[in-house]
Amino acid sequence: MINTLFAEELTSPGSLVSYINGLDELQTLIEPFTPEAAAPFTGIDAATVRKLAHEFATAPSGAVYSRIGTCTVPFRTLASWAADVVNLLTGNLDRPGGAMFPLAAHAQRPQPPAPGRGSVIGRHHSRVRGYPKSAPNSRSRRWPTRS
DSSP: OHHHHHHTTOOOOGGGGGGOOOHHHHHHHHTTOOHHHHHHHHSOOHHHHHHHHHHHHHSSSOOOOOSHHHHTSTTHHHHHHHHHHHHHHTTOBSSTTSBOOOOOGGGSOOOOOOOBTTEEEEEEEOTTTOOEEEEEOTTSOOOOOOO
């Protein structure tokens, strides 16, 4: 898809252009990796890859999303990087309707689980920051304990 975005002049990073280094080098490096060259390895024919690249680049919004699937295969770093590059080249990186950078887990405000029959929230609090803990409700069946 990256090759097609460059070859068919479908790149449009928009406001991200000031954050990009090495775009010309990327275009040169990606030239040999045509949809035809990739087809035997991906099992996706070249026409489909070109159609997907064109539709993605011309859509009003979109996001190539990669996570656990790409992180557990050979060339995982390259696969995750390529997803970000497609989003970047089409202006769909870090914008509403595109692939967003979420807050890191440590930066989010903790949300306790919703109270239910099986637990009580706030009977105890965390030692360091005082966040409410969830504990089993004494009227419900007990949570399993370690043996």
